[in-house]
Amino acid sequence: MTGLRERKKQATRDALMTAALQLALERGLDTVRVEDIAEAAGVSPRTFNNYFSSKYEAIAARHTDRTRHSAQVLRDRPPGEPLWEAVTRAMLAPWEGAEQTTLPPGPEARAALRLLTSAPAMEGESLRVLFSADGELAAAVAERTGTDSERDFYPQLVATAVIVATQAAVRHWLQAEPAVPLLPLIEEALRQLGAGFPDPSI
Amino acid sequence: MTGLRERKKQATRDALMTAALQLALERGLDTVRVEDIAEAAGVSPRTFNNYFSSKYEAIAARHTDRTRHSAQVLRDRPPGEPLWEAVTRAMLAPWEGAEQTTLPPGPEARAALRLLTSAPAMEGESLRVLFSADGELAAAVAERTGTDSERDFYPQLVATAVIVATQAAVRHWLQAEPAVPLLPLIEEALRQLGAGFPDPSI
DNA sequence: CAGAATTTTGCGGACTAGGCAAGTTTTCGC
DNA sequence: GCGAAAACTTGCCTAGTCCGCAAAATTCTG
Numbered sequence: 001m002t003g004l005r006e007r008k009k010q011a012t013r014d015a016l017m018t019a020a021l022q023l024a025l026e027r028g029l030d031t032v033r034v035e036d037i038a039e040a041a042g043v044s045p046r047t048f049n050n051y052f053s054s055k056y057e058a059i060a061a062r063h064t065d066r067t068r069h070s071a072q073v074l075r076d077r078p079p080g081e082p083l084w085e086a087v088t089r090a091m092l093a094p095w096e097g098a099e100q101t102t103l104p105p106g107p108e109a110r111a112a113l114r115l116l117t118s119a120p121a122m123e124g125e126s127l128r129v130l131f132s133a134d135g136e137l138a139a140a141v142a143e144r145t146g147t148d149s150e151r152d153f154y155p156q157l158v159a160t161a162v163i164v165a166t167q168a169a170v171r172h173w174l175q176a177e178p179a180v181p182l183l184p185l186i187e188e189a190l191r192q193l194g195a196g197f198p199d200p201s202i
Numbered sequence: 203m204t205g206l207r208e209r210k211k212q213a214t215r216d217a218l219m220t221a222a223l224q225l226a227l228e229r230g231l232d233t234v235r236v237e238d239i240a241e242a243a244g245v246s247p248r249t250f251n252n253y254f255s256s257k258y259e260a261i262a263a264r265h266t267d268r269t270r271h272s273a274q275v276l277r278d279r280p281p282g283e284p285l286w287e288a289v290t291r292a293m294l295a296p297w298e299g300a301e302q303t304t305l306p307p308g309p310e311a312r313a314a315l316r317l318l319t320s321a322p323a324m325e326g327e328s329l330r331v332l333f334s335a336d337g338e339l340a341a342a343v344a345e346r347t348g349t350d351s352e353r354d355f356y357p358q359l360v361a362t363a364v365i366v367a368t369q370a371a372v373r374h375w376l377q378a379e380p381a382v383p384l385l386p387l388i389e390e391a392l393r394q395l396g397a398g399f400p401d402p403s404i
Numbered sequence: 405c406a407g408a409a410t411t412t413t414g415c416g417g418a419c420t421a422g423g424c425a426a427g428t429t430t431t432c433g434c
Numbered sequence: 435g436c437g438a439a440a441a442c443t444t445g446c447c448t449a450g451t452c453c454g455c456a457a458a459a460t461t462c463t464g
Contacts, residue, residue, distance in 0.1 A: 005430050005441070012442095033419070044444050049421060053322070120255070124326030131329065153374045157391055160366040168359045189359055196398030207410070207461055214411095235450070246413050251452060 013051050013061075015041035020058035025111055029059075029119050056125035060116060063126055066094040067133035067163075074140040083144050084194045087158075090137075091166045092186055113174055130167060134159045165189040215253050215263075217243035222260035227313055231261075231321050258327035262318060265328055268296040269335035269365075276342040285346050286396045289360075292339075293368045294388055315376055332369060336361045367391040 019040035023032045034055055038048040052058040074090035116126040135149075137159035142149035149155040169189040173182045221242035225234045236257055240250040254260040276292035318328040337351075339361035344351035351357040371391040375384045 003431070008430090009442080034421090035419090046422090046444055046446090047442085050443075053421070055420090057322075120259075120330060121326075124323075124330035127329035127333065128322060128326040153370070153387070153391070154394070156374065157367060157370045157394060160370050161363050161395060164362040164366050165359060168355070168362050172355045172358065185355070189355070192356070192359060193363060194398050196396050205462070210461090211411080236452090237450090248413055248415090248453090249411085252412075255452070257451090 012041065012043060012047070016043070016048060016051055016058055017061040020052075020055060021062065021112060021115075024055075024059055024115055025108070029115065029122060054121075054125070056122050057129075059122065060126045060129045063116065064129045064132065067130060068136075069094045071133045071136035071140065074137060079144070083141065083158075084190070086144065087141070087162050088187060088190045090140075091162060091190065092183055095182055095186065110174055113170065130163060131160065134163055137162065161193055162190065165193045214243065214245060214249070218245070218250060218253055218260055219263040222254075222257060223264065223314060223317075226257075226261055226317055227310075231317065231324060256323075256327070258324050259331075261324065262328045262331045265318065266331045266334065269332060270338075271296045273335045273338035273342065276339060281346070285343065285360075286392070288346065289343070289364050290389060290392045292342075293364060293392065294385055297384055297388065312376055315372065332365060333362065336365055339364065363395055364392065367395045 016037060020032070020037045023036055023040060032055065034048050035045045037055060037058060038045040041048075048058070052061070070090045070093055073093040074086060077086040077089060115122065117123045134156070138149045138155040141147075141158050142152070142155035145154065147154050166186055166189065169185040170182070173180065173185050218239060222234070222239045225238055225242060234257065236250050237247045239257060239260060240247040243250075250260070254263070272292045272295055275295040276288060279288040279291060317324065319325045336358070340351045340357040343349075343360045344354070344357035347356065349356050368388055368391065371387040372384070375382065375387050
């Protein structure tokens, strides 16, 4: 049971995330000031910095939530399940259920994700966020494969490779013309990764 | 034949890169101001920003050069060579020849690389740099495999996977205790990637 | 050597990030 | 319930960043 304090905090964080993304989409990244975001969310500019340490961080926050979500799902998959199956499920999870995943992406979805690479600082931040979950992911991989994520090389390697494969799928989805559904792309990327990238020319 | 102008520019860039890295290692990232770096390199603070748009960018610049180097090497490998062989050579190239690659890493090398993840903004910047060459890498992969790096998924996927595999090797090398040589680690990471991560428990 | 092209520099402005302390709001023990 | 304690918000303030602009300095071209 969550207290009022915690709920309010979450609401503020949410309002800031939403306002940041919204404003950036409307007017472009560099014409949005922290002050504007704070005002749109109904808090003082100083409070903004209690939640996020830059506007880029605020904009990338949904991204953060997605990667956390994947790590959580991987931990919750049945222990006996084969690694590759569990990983695929985990990476698909944050993208499932939204209409834009099985249908062609709407212009807003594309714009929001494209925003994440629209300026150098923004791109750096979203990459950072993307990899912030790799430790958790690696730990989950280690657990499943009986390796030691401190000593062994394998879990980190698999975790980061899985992250970028998913990311490559999303990027491809973003620019595909004509539009294609996302989930099969992610599945295909992970399948190829798990198969060791057989030479396509054969 | 390069003129004086171009040589001076390169020298300035080099001096700034070196000063930035040096100072950051000596006193820690957040006690180094742009002004300090500029002074150490013998230029005005304003000139610093003509070369780099943040101190993080200056510190990560050697990293940038390494990724460029790999992309260049991949392009220059003999066209008939198998993809995986060429890619491995390319990723090893920037690390070859320095003593610290075959011997245990010295404390300075470790410190310099560790610096790249020592603060959120620094980490974002180094990831950004790391992936900045992925387009070039993907193009080279596309050429070798007869795929189209615009239309097909494969080249981007391979390129980014190769980058993170190498990165995972470097990270593991950084923390390995007792110390191990780097080059075999990179080779092993790429081998595992190319083999589709066979389950190590078998 | 003169004029063009390029680079460096100082100045100034808009914005950011975060320490500190006072004011509010929520929680918790009694 | 109630009053102290804890947590959160806010305003103020400082140090620092990033970049546009235009003048000065440097290098290049013929």
